[in-house]
């Protein structure tokens with residue numbers, strides 16, 4: 089085995105919570121190496137913040153003569169959200185064009201990986217707002233340029249850098265920092281437990297946007313109460329978010345299991361359930377129409393300044409028009425697009441089976457509907473079978489040939505999911521239309537839906553949603 093070359097480093101020189109950027113810059117300076125060769129030799133990249141594997145940690149420990157637990161704390165911090173699924177904050181991707189740092193920390197010759205996270209707005213050691221330094225564009229490898237830019241910046245802030253006076257900064261016992269890392273660990277574990285028990289969640293609809301920091305931290309705080317002393321550090325606390333839970337009995341869970349074994353997942357059931365016609369005011373279609381009516385009240389006469397070119401969807405198909413020109417055939421204004429999305433079950437138009445389904449969709453529908461009928465969930469309407477199956481293709485709304493059996497053990501669960509999903513889609517669409525009214529381009533669709541999740545509990549199932557608190561809901565539940 090080839091022995092590792094000896095390096096200028098000593099035990100204890102690696103600092104707690106230090107960023108890879110800070111570590112690499114000091115390593116380069118202490119060893120007279122450039123950024124590129126240091127990164128290659130150490131196999132550490134300042135732009136990657138994912139925890140290092142055990143093998144890489146052991147190698148670093150051996151090269152640097154630092155104890156393995158200390159190397160692990162810096163390069164594989166325990167406060168990670170791995171395993172939390174969609175409960176996790178967005179991954180930290182340090183921006184290659186700028187460095188976020190704390191001025192007071194830089195006087196200690198120090199930079200922490202926490203300074204680069206978008207969800208912290210203040211330094212956890214000094215509680216001061218974080219600064220941003222732009223990196224001048226130059227040719228070269230972005231990660232290496234960043235290390236060099238940090239070297240210049242830190243040299244101007246700290247006279248002793250790359251050495252530092254061991255004045256006990258930073259310590260693990262630092263009040264806010266200890267509290268922050270402990271909370272992150274607890275919240276991460278609670279989110280991972282929930283993700284593990286999660287059975288279903290509302291579909292990702294990227295055209296609505298991804299969860300905001302406010303939503304993510306609103307959710308995490310309902311899972312694990314945040315100590316008051318660390319609240320001022322966060323960019324977004326999600327104070328306005330509240331959680332609602334509905335419990336469903338063991339029998340509902342067994343019924344879902346039974347259907348799952350027949351190949352009927354919850355998404356299949358919802359696909360069907362949300363399209364059924366029923367005289368009930370609470371039927372899914374009645375709920376969709378009520379949501380559409382609420383949208384219509386804001387659009388008596390079209391004054392929209394945008395039209396979507398026919399056939400274009402969520403691309404650059406939006407063109408600006410003068411309101412007085414009026415709408416032309418084959419174009420849809422943002423409001424019409426919003427109505428159509430509700431009509432299609434909050435999917436982009438074109439995915440709707442009831443409008444001229446393709447041969448493939450028709451076959452899928454037949455397979456699913458036969459399976460649902462055999463499973464005892466639906467029954468054909470007496471008037472729906474006048475034409476043989478093959479001839480009914482494309483002639484009328486195929487979904488409405490069946491009635492849902494209200495005595496199904498799943499009706500309550502499906503009803504609640506549909507009700508919550510419509511409310512969520514309506515909020516996302518209303519927010520989008522409001523933004524367009526204020527002058528935002530309609531292509532910008534960063535309006536996340538509320539997340540709806542079904543999890544397994546000891547007694548059965550629990551359906552959970554987080555949503556922004558509104559005055560009609562009473563007092564917000566305190567996370």
Ligand SMILES: [Zn+2]
Pocket residue numbers: 190191192193194211212213214215
């Ligand atoms: Zn600081």
Ligand SMILES: [Zn+2]
Pocket residue numbers: 387389390391392421422423424
């Ligand atoms: Zn309009």
